Amino acid sequence: MSTKIDRAYYDIGRLDTLAAGDTPLHRLDPRAKLLTTMVFIFCVVSCGRYEITRLLPFFLYPAVLIGLGNLPLGYLLKKLLLVSPFVLFIGIFNPWLDRATMLQLGPLALSGGWISFFSLLLRFTLTIGAALLLIATTGFTAICMTLEKLGAPKIFTVQLLLLYRYLFILIEEAIRMMRAHALRSFSPRGRISFRVFPQMLGNLLLRTLDRAQRIHMAMLSRAFNGEIKIVRKFRFGSREVLFLGGFGGLFIVLRFTDVIELLGRLVLGTVTK
Amino acid sequence: MSHHIVEVRELKFHYPDLTQALGGISFRISHGESVAVVGANGAGKSTLLQHLNGYLTPSEGQVRIGDYQLTRNTVREVRRTVGMVFQDPDDQLFMSTVGDDVAFGPLNLGLTSEEVTARVDKALATVGVSHLKERPPHRLSAGQKRRVAIASVLSMSPDILVMDEPSAGLDPRARTQLIELLKSFKHTKIIATHDLDMVLDLCERTIVMHDGLVRADGSTMEIFENEELLAASCLEKPLRMQGCPVCRGKG
Numbered sequence: 001m002s003t004k005i006d007r008a009y010y011d012i013g014r015l016d017t018l019a020a021g022d023t024p025l026h027r028l029d030p031r032a033k034l035l036t037t038m039v040f041i042f043c044v045v046s047c048g049r050y051e052i053t054r055l056l057p058f059f060l061y062p063a064v065l066i067g068l069g070n071l072p073l074g075y076l077l078k079k080l081l082l083v084s085p086f087v088l089f090i091g092i093f094n095p096w097l098d099r100a101t102m103l104q105l106g107p108l109a110l111s112g113g114w115i116s117f118f119s120l121l122l123r124f125t126l127t128i129g130a131a132l133l134l135i136a137t138t139g140f141t142a143i144c145m146t147l148e149k150l151g152a153p154k155i156f157t158v159q160l161l162l163l164y165r166y167l168f169i170l171i172e173e174a175i176r177m178m179r180a181h182a183l184r185s186f187s188p189r190g191r192i193s194f195r196v197f198p199q200m201l202g203n204l205l206l207r208t209l210d211r212a213q214r215i216h217m218a219m220l221s222r223a224f225n226g227e228i229k230i231v232r233k234f235r236f237g238s239r240e241v242l243f244l245g246g247f248g249g250l251f252i253v254l255r256f257t258d259v260i261e262l263l264g265r266l267v268l269g270t271v272t273k
Numbered sequence: 274m275s276h277h278i279v280e281v282r283e284l285k286f287h288y289p290d291l292t293q294a295l296g297g298i299s300f301r302i303s304h305g306e307s308v309a310v311v312g313a314n315g316a317g318k319s320t321l322l323q324h325l326n327g328y329l330t331p332s333e334g335q336v337r338i339g340d341y342q343l344t345r346n347t348v349r350e351v352r353r354t355v356g357m358v359f360q361d362p363d364d365q366l367f368m369s370t371v372g373d374d375v376a377f378g379p380l381n382l383g384l385t386s387e388e389v390t391a392r393v394d395k396a397l398a399t400v401g402v403s404h405l406k407e408r409p410p411h412r413l414s415a416g417q418k419r420r421v422a423i424a425s426v427l428s429m430s431p432d433i434l435v436m437d438e439p440s441a442g443l444d445p446r447a448r449t450q451l452i453e454l455l456k457s458f459k460h461t462k463i464i465a466t467h468d469l470d471m472v473l474d475l476c477e478r479t480i481v482m483h484d485g486l487v488r489a490d491g492s493t494m495e496i497f498e499n500e501e502l503l504a505a506s507c508l509e510k511p512l513r514m515q516g517c518p519v520c521r522g523k524g
Contacts, residue, residue: 016409141369141409161369168411169363214364217328221357222378222429223349229380230373 005178009171015132018071019139024239025068030138030146032240037134039248043255044126050102050115053260055122061247062126065133076132080125087124091117140164145230158228166211173207277304277339277354277432277461279325284334286320294320296485297334302461302478304432309472309493310465312482313507318437318465319360321482325435325463326355338433353382356431356460360438362418366410371402371421374410378429396428397421400454416447423454433461440468469497469511481506 019026025033040061047054066073098113135143141161148157177200181192192200279302286295295317302308310318323329324336327348339354341347359365368374375396379389397403400420405413413421419439426434439455440448452474455462466472472479472493479496481489483506489496496502497510509515 144369162367165367165369165410211364214359214361215367217323218359218365218367219377220328221326221352221355222425223352223381224377225349225381228377230368230376 005171005175009168009175012167012171014075015136016139018069018136019142021070021137023069023137025065025137028137028243029236029240030142031149031236032244033134033138034143034146034150036244036247037130039244040130040251041127043251044123044130047119047123047255050112050119051258052115052119052122053264054254054258055119055126057254057259058126058251061251062129062133065130065137069133069137071133071136076129076136079132080128083128084124087120091120094120148230154227169211170204170208174204177204278302278337279433279461279463280335280337281321281324282335282337284321284324284331284336286324286329286332294485295324295331298482298485298487300480300487300490302463305459305461306478307462307476308464309476309479310463310482311467311469311472311479311506311508316482316506317485318482320485322357322435322437322463322465325433326357327351353429354431355433355435356426356429358422358426358434358436358439360441362415362422363410365422365425366418369409370406371397371408371410371413371424372406374421375425375428378425382429392428392430396424399427400424401450415442416444416450419443419447419451420454431460433463434458435463437465438467439464440466440471469508470513473497473511473513481508483507 040058044055044058065071066076094117095111095113098116099111101109102112102115103110138146141164144157144160144164147160148154178192181196181200185192187193280300282299284295284298285293287293298317298321310321312318320329324331324343325338327336327343330345336343338351341350343351366374368377372393375393376389379392384392393406394403397406400423402417402420402424405417405421410418410421423439440451443451448468448471452471455464455475462475464472464476476493478491479489479493480487481496481502488506489499489502497514500510503509
């Protein structure tokens with residue numbers, strides 16, 4: 001019987017597995033991918049509040065990444081859905097706060113609030129999708145090291161790396177605890193009672209502290225002196241330049257010209273002529 | 274030149290809550306010796322080992338490694354010489370990939386990139402896990418984790434290897450491979466273990482500990498034939514020396 005936490009564990013592992021894939025996209029230098037994603041996110045986020053049609057062509061980038069990287073669409077959509085409550089809670093008040101009618105679609109009058117809400121959803125899908133795709137094609141480790149190479153504070157990236165490394169261990173310990181609990185509890189569906197849960201959590205914390213001490217000992221035993229150094233060979237070649245330049249340029253163009261509106265005008269222009 | 278002698282003189286240690294862990298330990302291990310430290314759970318084996326690379330400071334007594342007496346100032350030098358492999362490899366493999374873990378030590382020693390890569394490759398080849406260089410540690414089996422943990426210490430080129438329960442949790446084949454690997458090392462080896470059969474295979478000298486004191490220090494075979502000593506220290510003979518279970522059953 002696999003519990004929710006078991007599934008979550010294998011889920012994170014899956015993102016890791018995807019990142020270890022071998023496609024031309026995976027083999028690109030992580031810096032190119034990270035920078036392209038940053039340009040993408042910047043362009044998307046900087047669009048105005050009421051923009052919808054301007055955002056739609058941006059979906060080209062995730063589509064290309066999914067295609068080139070052989071990534072499972074269903075899995076990624078599920079992940080997006082998982083994080084969506086955040087944006088829903090942020091945007092859900094827009095239709096109430098912004099009631100002036102902005103758009104008339106036949107009998108339907110859309111207030112500014114609804115448009116900005118929908119725009120928010122689009123931007124959320126694009127940006128979080130791009131971040132997920134970045135991890136799925138590059139791997140968490142490589143991204144942290146790229147961030148460091150691009151100037152992020154060392155302590156920040158090292159914390160992220162250690163977090164990622166020990167997340168799996170932590171989840172395994174939690175799974176073992178929950179399994180032990182389930183085998184001795186007789187509540188339906190193994191629900192952890194209100195009294196027991198904080199104790200288990202406290203226990204987990206203590207184990208974490210113990211382990212942290214042992215890890216520190218291991219680090220000191222290998223001549224650790226306060227700074228974690230990592231060696232990585234990165235190559236930024238012509239393919240990377242093409243990737244970054246091509247997509248980066250495209251995003252900037254899409255940001256400043258509303259392509260769909262342009263197309264619409266062209267088509268309607270020829271029709272009404 | 275002291276040639277990497279490990280010497281402990283009247284070592285006493287008590288925990289912050291004043292529990293006496295070591296009550297006065299003395300011994301001398303010469304270069305190239307292979308010594309086992311055996312004893313019941315709680316005898317003080319791990320505590321003793323943690324003194325050997327300076328993680329714990331003695332309450333009384335001295336630890337000398339090679340030319341250096343172990344003090345706060347000499348700790349860094351000592352850690353270059355003494356490589357310690359822990360009981361739980363997950364505590365030791367804290368970087369995101371195997372290669373990064375094995376490179377951690379040499380990088381801290383201030384070597385150049387090329388030297389570090391060379392050492393990493395050599396260490397991985399020695400333990401036979403070169404193909405795992407880019408693998409994250411949580412994807413390794415127990416035997417592989419052990420070998421990577423050993424590689425992560427070997428890459429620092431220590432002269433003395435200190436190991437805490439190296440064969441714990443390994444399946445029979447992995448255990449045999451580990452013993453073969455350790456046999457091939459020319460370093461001074463100090464191994465704390467419950468696996469007395471491994472001690473028979475690897476170590477010509479054994480130190481028996483009980484309640485924080487050394488009860489015996491001598492040839493492995495002599496100690497394992499001394500049933501009184503073993504019983505007093507809550508130990509038993511190695512399984513190999515306990516007589517055939519089939520023959521015994523036939524009466």
